[in-house]
Amino acid sequence: MQALYAQLLVGLINGSFYALLSLGLAVIFGMLNIINFAHGALYMMGAFCAYFLLSVMNIGYWPALIIAPIAVGIFGMILERTMLQWLSGLDHLYGLLLTFGMALIIQGVFQNYFGSSGLPYAIPDELKGGMNLGFMFLPIYRGWVVVFSLIVCLLTWYLIERTRLGANLRAATENPTLVRAFGINVPRMITLTYGLGVGLAALAGVLSAPINQVRPLMGADLIIVVFAVVVIGGMGSIMGSIITGFALGVVEGLTKYFYPEASNTVVFVLMVLVLLIKPSGLTGRAN
Amino acid sequence: MTAMTDDTLPVTPRTLRDEMIAFGIMTVLLLIVPFTGVYPFFVMQALCFALLACAFNLLIGYGGLLSFGHAMFLGTAGYITAHALKVWGFTPELGILIGTAGAAGLGVITGLVAIRRQGIYFAMITLALSQLLYFIYLQTPFTHGEDGIQGIPQGYLFGIFNLARPTVLYYVILAGFLFGFLVIFRTINSPFGEVLKSIRENEQRAISLGYKTDQYKLLAYILSGTLAGFAGSLKVFVAQNASLTDVHWSMSGEIVLMTLVGGLGTVFGPVVGAFVIIAMQQYLAGFGQWVTVIQGMIFVVCVLTFRRGLIGEIAYYSRRSL
Numbered sequence: 001m002q003a004l005y006a007q008l009l010v011g012l013i014n015g016s017f018y019a020l021l022s023l024g025l026a027v028i029f030g031m032l033n034i035i036n037f038a039h040g041a042l043y044m045m046g047a048f049c050a051y052f053l054l055s056v057m058n059i060g061y062w063p064a065l066i067i068a069p070i071a072v073g074i075f076g077m078i079l080e081r082t083m084l085q086w087l088s089g090l091d092h093l094y095g096l097l098l099t100f101g102m103a104l105i106i107q108g109v110f111q112n113y114f115g116s117s118g119l120p121y122a123i124p125d126e127l128k129g130g131m132n133l134g135f136m137f138l139p140i141y142r143g144w145v146v147v148f149s150l151i152v153c154l155l156t157w158y159l160i161e162r163t164r165l166g167a168n169l170r171a172a173t174e175n176p177t178l179v180r181a182f183g184i185n186v187p188r189m190i191t192l193t194y195g196l197g198v199g200l201a202a203l204a205g206v207l208s209a210p211i212n213q214v215r216p217l218m219g220a221d222l223i224i225v226v227f228a229v230v231v232i233g234g235m236g237s238i239m240g241s242i243i244t245g246f247a248l249g250v251v252e253g254l255t256k257y258f259y260p261e262a263s264n265t266v267v268f269v270l271m272v273l274v275l276l277i278k279p280s281g282l283t284g285r286a287n
Numbered sequence: 288m289t290a291m292t293d294d295t296l297p298v299t300p301r302t303l304r305d306e307m308i309a310f311g312i313m314t315v316l317l318l319i320v321p322f323t324g325v326y327p328f329f330v331m332q333a334l335c336f337a338l339l340a341c342a343f344n345l346l347i348g349y350g351g352l353l354s355f356g357h358a359m360f361l362g363t364a365g366y367i368t369a370h371a372l373k374v375w376g377f378t379p380e381l382g383i384l385i386g387t388a389g390a391a392g393l394g395v396i397t398g399l400v401a402i403r404r405q406g407i408y409f410a411m412i413t414l415a416l417s418q419l420l421y422f423i424y425l426q427t428p429f430t431h432g433e434d435g436i437q438g439i440p441q442g443y444l445f446g447i448f449n450l451a452r453p454t455v456l457y458y459v460i461l462a463g464f465l466f467g468f469l470v471i472f473r474t475i476n477s478p479f480g481e482v483l484k485s486i487r488e489n490e491q492r493a494i495s496l497g498y499k500t501d502q503y504k505l506l507a508y509i510l511s512g513t514l515a516g517f518a519g520s521l522k523v524f525v526a527q528n529a530s531l532t533d534v535h536w537s538m539s540g541e542i543v544l545m546t547l548v549g550g551l552g553t554v555f556g557p558v559v560g561a562f563v564i565i566a567m568q569q570y571l572a573g574f575g576q577w578v579t580v581i582q583g584m585i586f587v588v589c590v591l592t593f594r595r596g597l598i599g600e601i602a603y604y605s606r607r608s609l
Contacts, residue, residue: 029407035407035410035411083587083591086591087590090594092406092407093347093353093406093407093410094590094594096353096355096407096410097543097547097586097589097590098586098587098590098591100540100543100583100586101582101583101584101585101586101587101589101590102583102586102587103583104540104579104580104582104583104586105579105580105583105584105587106583107579108576108577108578108579108580108583109580111576111579112575112576112577112580220536221418224414224415224418224536225415225418227411227414227415228411228415228418230411231404231408231411231412231415261426264422264425265419265422265423268415268416268418268419268422269419271412271415272400272416272419275400275401275403275404275412276400276403279403279404280404
């Protein structure tokens with residue numbers, strides 16, 4: 001049973017990353033009509049940002065948790081201003097191709113300077129060790145990742161679904177022209193939205209740095225799984241993305257325990273099943 | 288299916304004439320390659336990728352469907368052909384046939400799943416399906432995992448042509464490429480191709496005219512996958528191996544890149560694009576990972592400023608259809 005709980009915890013952690021990343025993808029898709037293929041590369045940049053802060057400037061984990069998402073978010077906003085904004089009105093396949101190119105550039109540059117092997121990032125002192133819950137041993141850092149990701153996801157949900165800013169955002173998603181007529185600066189909102197989505201990816205990167213090591217290709221395969229998560233959940237609802245992300249992480253963890261050979265593929269198989277039964281995705285609106 | 292022939296536009300003689308001339312020039316150029324001293328293996332490899340890109344282009348350029356998983360056809364057919372030649376001792380023609388048939392079967396299965404969503408989702412689904420296959424091939428024993436299937440015997444095609452001789456192999460690959468190219472050329476100039484184009488332009492309207500667009504899209508997907516598999520089977524004879532790199536998402540990305548550089552929806556663009564990208568990889572092989580960065584930059588530049596691609600630009604400014 002110990003092993004089962006341990007795999008469930010791993011599943012919840014992976015689920016946190018799926019949730020944070022698919023949330024960002026959904027928010028970006030809503031405003032920009034672009035599937036951000038560079039999301040995995042920007043997640044990786046978040047982890048590298050934390051690594052730099054620690055190894056070069058001796059700035060620790062806690063400041064990095066704030067600085068890295070902001071830094072990568074600003075980088076993302078520059079990408080949006082200089083490149084992505086020129087694609088509005090074009091077929092959204094071009095957005096996928098452009099961001100795929102951006103991902104190749106970012107990952108290639110990092111691979112040139114750091115090779116493909118992993119760089120270690122130490123767990124902060126405050127979160128070292130673990131506690132015995134009676135039925136299992138819980139490493140504190142891992143518990144922290146799950147709880148903190150859940151809080152960030154729920155805050156993002158609150159921001160978009162329950163605040164005035166979020167209401168403007170949702171309105172601009174539905175009808176940008178009309179929202180502009182009300183005097184709201186929609187292009188700026190689009191840029192900030194991209195920054196927010198990218199910042200969430202970078203935050204996931206920082207969180208994963210002590211667990212999964214820091215590697216240039218850490219986001220490359222992850223993003224494909226997240227695409228499958230997005231197809232399963234549908235991008236219609238924020239809460240749907242969060243729940244689907246966590247749920248699929250748990251399913252993956254369970255698979256690792258009961259049938260480890262299929263743990264790499266279970267999310268994709270589920271995607272096929274969902275497509276056959278409910279093509280619009282679990283929470284998606286039929287189109 | 289009476290609707291297939293009714294409302295379609297006739298192909299104008301002008302269009303076909305330009306394309307016929309271009310086809311003639313291309314064929315002559317490719318026929319004289321062995322006499323020019325150009326390294327034949329480079330051209331053979333480029334021809335396989337050219338056919339692959341043409342097959343991919345049939346789907347996106349004429350059907351409007353972006354498949355981000357076309358490497359799965361390349362890799363699957365390659366593995367099957369390689370296994371049939373090496374382990375079962377099949378003759379080359381049977382090996383190609385069974386590899387291509389395998390890709391067709393894969394096209395049916397994945398097509399039924401993928402066409403259930405449109406547009407951007409279609410790209411994500413095909414990518415996820417190819418990643419699923421990647422992990423399956425990583426784990427099944429017959430692919431030999433990271434090592435791949437190596438040292439594949441080339442054998443005698445139809446019992447006569449010795450494929451171990453570079454010149455013979457070159458003309459066999461060229462014949463295969465021209466055959467695949469003509470199948471695609473015929474398809475896009477057929478009533479079926481015209482319906483496909485109408486779906487790309489306005490699917491709702493095509494539906495309202497009574498076309499079962501899902502069937503057209505599925506058929507185009509299967510045809511594209513089959514031809515991509517045919518290219519994969521041919522490539523086995525050139526590379527003499529079948530490995531995981533052929534199924535990886537980065538390979539799917541390269542196929543997209545070749546077509547984008549040459550020109551989406553042009554007849555000859557994917558061929559030119561494939562030669563450009565393969566040549567680039569050859570000349571820049573010493574630069575390691577910078578090749579990836581350069582490919583990424585080409586993607587960015589093409590999408591931002593050069594969406595018609597090389598052949599698309601030429602066709603646009605010379606007002607010809609190529």
